[in-house]
Amino acid sequence: MSKFDIIVLGSGPGGYVTAIRASQLGFKTAIVEKESLGGVCLNWGCIPTKALLKSAQVFEYLKHAGDYGLNAENVGHDFGAVVKRSRGVADGMSKGVQFLMKKNKIEVINGFGTLKKGKKIEVKSDSGTTEYSADHIIIATGARSRELPSLPQDGKKVIGYREAMSLDKQPKKMIVVGSGAIGIEFAYFYNSMGTEVTVVEFMPNIVPVEDEDVSKQLERSFKKAGVKIMTSAEVTKVDTSGDGVKATVKTSKGEEVLEADVVLSAVGIKTNIENIGLEDVGIAVDRDKILVNDYYQTNIPGYYAIGDVTPGQALAHVASAEGILCVEKIAGMHVEALDYGNIPGCTYCIPEVASVGLTEKQAKEKGYDIKVGKFPFSASGKAKASGNADGFVKVIFDAKYGEWLGCHMIGVGVTDMIAEAVVARKLETTGHEVLKAVHPHPTMSEAVMEAVADAYDEVIHL
Numbered sequence: 001m002s003k004f005d006i007i008v009l010g011s012g013p014g015g016y017v018t019a020i021r022a023s024q025l026g027f028k029t030a031i032v033e034k035e036s037l038g039g040v041c042l043n044w045g046c047i048p049t050k051a052l053l054k055s056a057q058v059f060e061y062l063k064h065a066g067d068y069g070l071n072a073e074n075v076g077h078d079f080g081a082v083v084k085r086s087r088g089v090a091d092g093m094s095k096g097v098q099f100l101m102k103k104n105k106i107e108v109i110n111g112f113g114t115l116k117k118g119k120k121i122e123v124k125s126d127s128g129t130t131e132y133s134a135d136h137i138i139i140a141t142g143a144r145s146r147e148l149p150s151l152p153q154d155g156k157k158v159i160g161y162r163e164a165m166s167l168d169k170q171p172k173k174m175i176v177v178g179s180g181a182i183g184i185e186f187a188y189f190y191n192s193m194g195t196e197v198t199v200v201e202f203m204p205n206i207v208p209v210e211d212e213d214v215s216k217q218l219e220r221s222f223k224k225a226g227v228k229i230m231t232s233a234e235v236t237k238v239d240t241s242g243d244g245v246k247a248t249v250k251t252s253k254g255e256e257v258l259e260a261d262v263v264l265s266a267v268g269i270k271t272n273i274e275n276i277g278l279e280d281v282g283i284a285v286d287r288d289k290i291l292v293n294d295y296y297q298t299n300i301p302g303y304y305a306i307g308d309v310t311p312g313q314a315l316a317h318v319a320s321a322e323g324i325l326c327v328e329k330i331a332g333m334h335v336e337a338l339d340y341g342n343i344p345g346c347t348y349c350i351p352e353v354a355s356v357g358l359t360e361k362q363a364k365e366k367g368y369d370i371k372v373g374k375f376p377f378s379a380s381g382k383a384k385a386s387g388n389a390d391g392f393v394k395v396i397f398d399a400k401y402g403e404w405l406g407c408h409m410i411g412v413g414v415t416d417m418i419a420e421a422v423v424a425r426k427l428e429t430t431g432h433e434v435l436k437a438v439h440p441h442p443t444m445s446e447a448v449m450e451a452v453a454d455a456y457d458e459v460i461h462l
Contacts, residue, residue: 235249
């Protein structure tokens with residue numbers, strides 16, 4: 001039996017980052033993966049979707065070349081080539097993780113891992129079954145597309161995100177059920193490529209976790225782009241017996257039947273915790289989440305869990321941060337518990353959405369006396385010059401102490417801007433300190449400073 005200091009089960013952005021940090025700290029480390037290194041994020045999630053979205057963005061630029069004084073005639077696209085490029089990007093990133101494993105002397109064990117008592121893992125592969133042991137075992141098995149009873153996925157007419165990024169043929173009509181990040185990104189992609197898209201959202205607003213102002217702005221932008229939006233709506237059944245699919249949608253006005261070539265179910269995720277031995281070991285679970293403390297220790301000594309399988313936000317960067325913190329604690333380092341109130345969230349449609357901290361509604365519900373500032377990109381020279389002036393930056397401050405409670409952005413490039421607010425909040429920066437930090441001109445990031453200035457009645461360009 002091979003013995004390691006640390007074995008990581010799963011090689012997504014939580015697992016492989018955890019393994020690398022463990023190796024850096026001197027631990028003899030192995031990682032178990034049943035499919036491709038990089039997990040869903042690199043192979044079927046974060047990375048390949050961004051490649052698809054980039055193709056859509058470039059296509060939109062070409063279609064509107066005349067707006068920039070340029071000529072681009074007979075602009076078209078090859079859907080198969082777009083998908084192929086996306087898969088190529090994903091494959092390249094997965095090979096990059098393979099390189100990192102070799103560089104950091106991490107043993108990669110291919111196969112399906114099952115936890116055993118006594119800090120052991122049994123791995124089944126085509127070559128047989130092998131048992132491994134470790135002083136510490138870290139579970140990072142991630143999640144998959146969640147299925148609703150009323151919306152069973154057949155992989156052809158009712159699909160999840162995995163099929164959505166590798167369809168053989170572009171559908172003429174698509175229904176997207178759910179308007180979280182996954183649903184909205186695919187709605188943008190397919191609409192930009194020419195598919196007729198309808199988004200069905202159960203909540204009153206699309207991207208329902210975002211500030212209400214952001215949700216309303218994104219809905220306006222999507223409708224202007226030709227996407228049909230149905231909020232406070234629910235798909236109650238689907239009929240796949242014909243050539244396409246018919247979805248029955250329940251709304252406040254009654255039922256409506258929508259017809260499409262395909263339905264994309266984007267109603268959240270389901271954790272991958274089945275059949276990995278949790279029950280045999282005795283690891284505590286609440287519904288489909290593994291219970292852990294601030295350092296990701298389960299109730300059974302020597303077993304840990306990070307990423308989507310735990311109660312924190314199901315985001316790649318959260319999984320990575322949790323894994324690093326977990327192994328640093330194992331190494332005896334002084335670590336602070338992760339602040340889940342300062343985790344940025346990003347949606348990579350156009351316009352992009354990015355946020356951190358409390359929404360205006362949440363701040364009021366918590367009893368804060370607040371100052372709110374807002375700066376539209378229509379007043380930004382850089383945004384106007386780029387031809388993308390939809391959106392704004394919105395900031396929320398505690399009026400008493402100047403604490404930066406929340407920041408919400410919608411516009412082109414804002415996913416690269418939100419880190420300013422994350423770092424400022426981590427450093428407990430006040431609004432007046434942000435105002436005195438000189439921002440370069442002309443940039444999109446000036447809108448952050450201007451929004452803060454608006455909160456304190458000092459805005460210049462409004």
